[in-house]
Structure formats: structure tokens, C-alpha cells
Amino acid sequence: MADDTHDIPTPKPMIEVENLTKLYGSRPAIRDVSFTVGRGEIVGFLGPNGAGKSTTMRILAGFLAATEGTVRIAGHDVAGASREVRRRVGFMPENNPLHSDMRVREFLKFRARLKGLGRQASRDRVDAVIEQFDLTDAARQMIGELSKGYRQRVGLADALVHEPAVIILDEPTIGLDPHQVRTVRQCIKQLAENHTVLISSHILPEVEVTCTKLMIFHEGRVVAADTPANLERTLGGQQRITVELEAEPEILETAWEEMAEVEHHRITPAEGRFQRCRLTPRDGLDLRPEIAALARSRGWPLRELTRDRHTLEDIFVHITRKDED
Amino acid sequence: MGTFITLTRRELAGHFLSFRGYVILAGVQFLLGLSLLLIVDALNNRPFDLPITEKFPSTGLFWLVLLLVTPVITMRTFAREKSTGTFETLMTTPVSDLQVVLAKFTGALGFYLLTFLPMAAFPFILKHYAAVFPEVDTGPVASTFLGIALIGSFFMALGCFTSSLTRSQIVAAMTSFTLGTGIFMVGLLGEISPPADTPLYAALRHISVLEHMKDFSSGIIDSRHVIFYLSLTAVFLFLTCQAIGSRRWK
Numbered sequence: 331m332a333d334d335t336h337d338i339p340t341p342k343p344m345i346e347v348e349n350l351t352k353l354y355g356s357r358p359a360i361r362d363v364s365f366t367v368g369r370g371e372i373v374g375f376l377g378p379n380g381a382g383k384s385t386t387m388r389i390l391a392g393f394l395a396a397t398e399g400t401v402r403i404a405g406h407d408v409a410g411a412s413r414e415v416r417r418r419v420g421f422m423p424e425n426n427p428l429h430s431d432m433r434v435r436e437f438l439k440f441r442a443r444l445k446g447l448g449r450q451a452s453r454d455r456v457d458a459v460i461e462q463f464d465l466t467d468a469a470r471q472m473i474g475e476l477s478k479g480y481r482q483r484v485g486l487a488d489a490l491v492h493e494p495a496v497i498i499l500d501e502p503t504i505g506l507d508p509h510q511v512r513t514v515r516q517c518i519k520q521l522a523e524n525h526t527v528l529i530s531s532h533i534l535p536e537v538e539v540t541c542t543k544l545m546i547f548h549e550g551r552v553v554a555a556d557t558p559a560n561l562e563r564t565l566g567g568q569q570r571i572t573v574e575l576e577a578e579p580e581i582l583e584t585a586w587e588e589m590a591e592v593e594h595h596r597i598t599p600a601e602g603r604f605q606r607c608r609l610t611p612r613d614g615l616d617l618r619p620e621i622a623a624l625a626r627s628r629g630w631p632l633r634e635l636t637r638d639r640h641t642l643e644d645i646f647v648h649i650t651r652k653d654e655d
Numbered sequence: 656m657g658t659f660i661t662l663t664r665r666e667l668a669g670h671f672l673s674f675r676g677y678v679i680l681a682g683v684q685f686l687l688g689l690s691l692l693l694i695v696d697a698l699n700n701r702p703f704d705l706p707i708t709e710k711f712p713s714t715g716l717f718w719l720v721l722l723l724v725t726p727v728i729t730m731r732t733f734a735r736e737k738s739t740g741t742f743e744t745l746m747t748t749p750v751s752d753l754q755v756v757l758a759k760f761t762g763a764l765g766f767y768l769l770t771f772l773p774m775a776a777f778p779f780i781l782k783h784y785a786a787v788f789p790e791v792d793t794g795p796v797a798s799t800f801l802g803i804a805l806i807g808s809f810f811m812a813l814g815c816f817t818s819s820l821t822r823s824q825i826v827a828a829m830t831s832f833t834l835g836t837g838i839f840m841v842g843l844l845g846e847i848s849p850p851a852d853t854p855l856y857a858a859l860r861h862i863s864v865l866e867h868m869k870d871f872s873s874g875i876i877d878s879r880h881v882i883f884y885l886s887l888t889a890v891f892l893f894l895t896c897q898a899i900g901s902r903r904w905k
Contacts, residue, residue, distance in 0.1 A: 391747045395903040413749040421747040427740030431672040443661040444748040488744070 342405060344369045344496060344526040345390065350399035352385050359385040360550040363399070367543070369495075372522045374537025375530035376646065377547030383530040384424055386547075387500050390528070391421035404495055417446060420489035420525075424500040426482055430474030434465055434484055437473055438491055445492035452491075459487035463517065479510035486517055490525075497521055499529045503536055515540055534646055546649055553649050571609045573621055574634035579605055585624065591615050604633060659754050659761075666762025670728070676766070679727055683720055683770040690716040691777050698785070707778055708795040712868040717803070720770075721810060722836050728767055729814025730828035732759040733899065737822035746899075756815065756895045764804075764811045771803055795874035802871025805884040806864060810835055812891035819898040839864050 345367040352359045360382035367373050375383040388394045390401055392412045401408040403415045429437055435456060442452035460469055463483040468476060473484060482502065489497055502518065503511045518540050521527050531537045537544060538558050546554040546561075554561060575582065579597050582605055586595040594610040611617045618635055625632040670676040693714040694707065711717060736742035745755065778791040813834055818827040845859030845866070860866055867880045 388743070393743055393747050393902065413751070416747055416749040419747065421744065423740055423743045423747075425740055427744055429741055430739075431669065440661065440665055441744075441748070444658060444745070444750060446658070446749055 343367060344371075344404060345528075346400075346402040347386075347390070348400045350386065350389065350396050350401065352382075352389060352394065353397045358550050360547075363550075363552050365545060365552060365555060367526055367528065369526055370522060370524075371543055372518070372527040372529070372541045373543045373545060374541035375528065375545055375547055376532070376534065376537050377530075378532055381547035382550040383547050384500050387421070387498050387528065387530060388423075390496075391419050391498050392416045393421075417492070418495045420492065420494035420497045422485045422489045422497075422499045422502060425504070426485035426502075428473045428481060428484060428488075430472070432473055433470055434473060434476070435460065435469040437484070438487055441488045442491045447492055455491050455493070459491050462490070463487045478506060479513065482506060482510065482514055483517070486514070490521070494525065496526045496528070499527070501530055501532075503531070503533075511536070546646060548649065569611070569616075570638045571611060571617055571621065572634060572636045572638070573607045573609065573625075573632070574600055574604045575607065575625055576603050576631040576633075577605060577628070582607060585628075589617075589620070589624075591617055591620070604631075606634075658750050659758050662750070662754060662758030663761045663765070666732075666759055667765050669731070670762065670766040673731075675727070675731075679724055679766075680770055683724055684773060686716045686720050687771070687774050687777075690714040691780070694777070695781070698781070707781060708799040708872045708874075709869070711799060712865070712872050717868070718839065718865075721806060722832065722839060724770070725767065725807065725810040725835065726814055726817075726828040726831040729763050729811055729818055729831060730824040731818070732763055732815050733819040733895075734821050734824045734827040738824070746902075752896050752900050756819075756892055756899065760808075760811055760815050760892055760895075763815065764808050767807050767811060768804060771800070775800070792874070795872065798874050798876050799872045801876060802868050802880075805871075805881060806868065809884045809887045809891070812888040812895070816891045816895045816898065819895045838862070842866065 343366040345365075347363060347365050350363040351361055363382070363386060375386065377383050385394065389396050390403065390408065392408055392415050395409055404418050406414040406418070408415045429440075432440065438456045438459060439452055442455055443449075447455060460466055463486055465480070465483055465487060468480050468484075471480075473481065476484065486499070486502070489499065499518070503514050506514060515536075518527060518529060522542075529537060529540065542557060544554070544556065544558055544561060545552050579599070582597055583595075586592050586597075586607065586609065591612050592609050593612045596608045598606045598608075600606040609617065609621075616637060618637060622632065622635060624630075670679075690711065693716070694710045697710055698707075733742065736745060746752075775796070778796055782791055810831075814827070814831040817830040817834065818824070820830070821827050841859065842863030842865050845856060845863045848856065848859070850856065861879075862883075867877075867883070870877050870880060
């Protein structure tokens with residue numbers, strides 16, 4: 331939209347959230363959430379159901395008001411200048427509600443008009459999003475008769491029809507089959523070229539591959555926020571190495587004790603005459619080359635040498651469990 | 656304004672895109688047809704020198720339409736969007752609460768008025784088939800329609816309000832039916848109690864929907880009635896705005 335252009339020179343972050351709290355009655359849905367999102371970032375909200383992801387998104391989209399705290403999108407306050415914000419935000423709520431009694435093109439045109447596009451502009455934009463999300467075949471179909479994958483693309487097309495600066499997608503891939511998930515994921519990745527994107531999910535690999543930054547929600551708080559790589563590194567110190575060697579346990583015992591980089595080891599017998607060793611290296615070092623060299627020099631047959639890579643799944647479980655204790 | 660028109664068109668279309676819309680149309684036509692039958696019957700039995708429209712509210716079928724059909728028309732306005740979730744996508748577009756409320760109200764009222772449209776032909780049908788029938792007096796016909804529209808708009812606003820309170824269409828319909836019938840019954844109370852010179856009786860007469868309709872159907876446009884319905888409509892639309900704005904309350 332035309333007035334989006336004057337937002338671009340501002341070096342400020344696209345989304346600024348400060349001390350956001352939302353109470354439902356006396357029960358807090360989110361507590362003291364603060365973060366900023368830069369232009370062009372894809373941020374993933376991650377957390378179990380009921381952690382406060384949807385509530386945060388609804389406040390950002392201008393649907394709910396926060397009990398405390400401020401949200402600014404492109405410099406506009408969500409509470410004070412709600413309509414200015416809504417003009418700049420494309421929001422797809424959870425479960426992607428659509429009017430099932432409308433046809434795809436008709437629906438998108440209706441939505442474009444609601445979002446303030448003129449007659450000609452709405453026609454052009456609807457054509458553009460239909461093209462972009464490959465909906466040409468379905469353009470004349472009733473939304474109620476579409477498959478879930480198509481519906482999801484209609485929802486994305488709707489969120490994008492007014493060329494918003496910020497796109498907020500609540501659980502965009504829930505209930506889709508793996509093939510559809512991939513299609514939607516690719517759509518989202520393309521969006522990041524021109525938009526700031528927030529997506530939420532309770533499935534980790536979902537946000538891990540698409541997002542430049544992750545925010546982990548737990549019981550209404552943001553318990554961790556960083557790039558997927560950094561989050562992984564934070565917990566990298568506990569990366570363990572598994573080795574299976576054919577040697578006497580006592581000899582192995584002394585070998586590991588002699589190795590200064592091994593902080594902790596445990597040896598268990600495996601099938602045959604192999605021993606399974608679980609090694610915890612100091613400072614998250616990768617000891618695999620050293621171990622391989624050692625086995626070769628001692629002439630121990632080696633049949634496995636792996637390093638547990640901490641997946642974000644572990645991090646997620648780790649962080650949320652720690653919080654419960 | 657453009658947004659309001661877009662929304663209103665969608666609302667009206669929504670009524671016609673559902674099976675429910677046609678059930679309502681058929682039901683109303685049946686009841687109105689029945690009322691025509693009763694009017695013909697009345698004309699057969701004894702001479703009638705009053706405006707023919709005056710017979711209309713006293714057949715009772717109009718009240719059946721008003722009390723039963725208006726909740727069914729309005730129940731979908733907000734409750735349906737809330738239950739399907741489209742309310743969220745609607746309210747996150749740059750529309751104002753007032754635009755949404757007015758559009759939903761206008762759409763519902765428009766559909767309600769359209770269901771009464773065939774009734775405009777009744778005087779002419781009667782004229783065509785009656786052996787002796789005076790000229791159709793358009794004045795009372797117009798004022799009857801004004802009455803139908805004004806009373807209807809109040810019931811529509813009431814229905815929009817109850818629909819905005821819940822996500823269940825059934826609950827919305829039941830609530831507005833109960834409230835609407837309650838108001839109607841209060842008027843009826845003034846009707847059945849013996850005339851008395853008490854303030855209570857005067858008050859009952861003043862808010863009697865039956866009394867108002869009697870005036871409208873005999874060609875009297877009393878500004879008190881007009882203001883009564885317009886202000887009640889405004890009050891309930893205001894309450895609807897508050898109800899849907901309540902999600903933004905802290």
C-alpha cells in the first residue's frame with residue numbers, strides 16, 4: 331500500500347513488544363513478554379498448546395487488547411492506532427477460518443475490499459495472489475468444497491492480499507499432510523523476501539527449518555529467544571559421543587581415563603564382544619577424530635562412532651521441563 | 656462507506672446463500688398468505704369500511720412472523736462468525752466496530768424487509784378479485800410498511816445484540832425470542848387488562864407494540880412511535896458495539 335513506503339526508511343524494528351501481559355479474569359495468558367522483530371525476519375513462536383502463542387498473536391493483530399504493556403508495529407501503537415496497525419498486518423488465525431459459502435476469487439476480492447483496496451487494486455492483487463499460491467484451478471470453486479491444502483493456501487492468499495508489512499500465521503501447517511506441509515513451508519519461506527513473518531507452532535521441525543529466530547513460550551512467558559543455531563549451541567556442552575569397540579572393558583576404562591578431554595564415560599557390553607561407550611566430552615568438543623585415531627593405533631575394531639546432536643526438540647523439552655521443576 | 660457497502664452486500668448475500676434463508680422466505684410467505692386468507696374471509700362476512708390494512712395486524716400472523724422469524728434471521732449475524740472463527744479475521748481487517756454492526760444490522764433488516772415485499776401486492780390482489788372494492792389507499796399501505804420496518808428494525812437490533820453475546824446461534828435465537836416475546840407480552844398486558852386511568856396502564860399502552868402497529872396500519876404515523884423504535888434500535892445497536900468491542904477491554 332502507498333503509505334507503507336514512508337515506513338521503510340525508519341531503522342526501527344518492525345515489531346516492538348514491551349512487557350506484554352494479558353489476563354483472562356485473574357489467570358494470566360501471557361506474562362511480561364518483551365521482544366523485537368526486525369524487518370525481513372521470520373520468527374517462530376514455539377510452545378505447547380496454551381503457552382500464550384495465540385494470545386500474543388491476537389494482540390499483535392489488533393484483535394485483543396493487552397492488559398498491560400505496549401506493542402508497536404511499524405512504529406504504530408496497536409492500542410492507539412489499531413486500524414493503522416491492522417492495515418499493515420496480515421493475520422491468519424488458528425484453524426484458518428474461511429467463509430465456506432463463498433467462491434475463492436469472490437472471497438479474496440471481498441477480503442481485499444475490506445482491507446481498504448480500491449476496486450481495480452483489489453482485482454489486480456487478487457489475480458496476483460491467486461497466481462502466487464497456484465489457486466487458478468480453484469478460483470471458481472466453493473471454499474467449503476476445497477481440500478485442506480487448498481484452504482490453507484486460500485488463507486495465506488488472504489493474509490497477503492493487501493501486501494502487509496507483517497504477516498502473522500497461527501499454526502499454518504496444522505492438520506496438513508507432509509506434502510502439503512512442504513508446500514506451505516515453501517510459501518512461507520518465499521514471503522520472507524518482502525515481509526516480516528511470525529509463525530507459531532508446537533511442532534519443532536516446522537519452525538526450525540523456516541525461521542531465522544525462535545521464541546520458546548512456556549506458561550505465558552518467553553523462556554528462550556535466539557536463532558535456532560544459537561539455541562542449539564547453548565546446550566551443545568552436553569553433546570555426547572557413542573562408540574562401539576571390540577576391546578576388553580578394563581583396557582577401555584583406562585584409555586578413557588587417560589583422555590583428558592573426556593569428562594565422563596560409561597561402558598556397557600554390546601552384542602558380540604563389542605563394548606558400547608558413552609562419552610561426555612569437556613566443553614562440547616568433538617572428539618570423534620581422536621577416538622578414531624586411538625582405535626586405529628590400538629587395533630580395536632570400531633563399528634560405531636556417533637555424536638548426539640542436540641536437536642531443538644531436546645532444547646525445548648529441556649527448557650520447559652526445567653521451568654516446571 | 657465503501658467498507659460498509661462491501662460488508663452489507665456480503666451479509667445480504669449470506670442470507671441468500673444458505674438453505675436457512677429459503678426456509679425463512681417460504682415460512683414467511685406461508686404465514687402472510689394465510690393472513691391474506693383471513694382478510695378475505697373477514698371481508699366476506701361483513702362489510703368493512705376501514706382501510707383494509709387495519710385488518711392485517713389483527714390476524715395475529717404478523718406477530719408470529721415478527722416474534723419467530725426475526726430471531727432466526729439475526730441469530731447468525733455474530734454468533735456464526737464467532738463459532739466459525741471468521742469473526743477474528745473480520746475484526747483484524749481495518750474496519751471499525753460500528754461499520755461491522757451497522758452492516759450486519761442493515762443486511763438482516765434488508766432480508767427481513769424483502770420477505771415482506773410480496774405483501775405489497777395484497778391490496779391489489781384483493782382489488783382485482785373483489786366485486787366491489789374501493790381504490791387502494793396507498794397511505795395506510797405505506798404506513799403499515801413503515802410500521803413493519805420500524806418494529807422490525809427494533810427486533811433486528813435486539814437480535815444482533817443477543818447474537819453478539821454468544822457463539823451459539825441457538826442461544827442467540829432463544830435469547831432474542833425470549834426478550835422479544837417478553838416485550839410483546841408486556842404490550843399485550845395493557846391490551847387485556849381493563850382500561851384504567853392509572854400511570855401503569857398508560858405506560859403499558861405506551862410501549863405496546865400492538866397499539867403502535869394498530870396506529871401504523873390505520874394510516875397514523877405517530878412521531879412518538881417512530882422515535883420509540885428508532886431510539887430502541889439505536890440503544891441495542893450501541894449495546895452490540897459495546898459487546899463486540901468488549902474483547903478489547905483490559
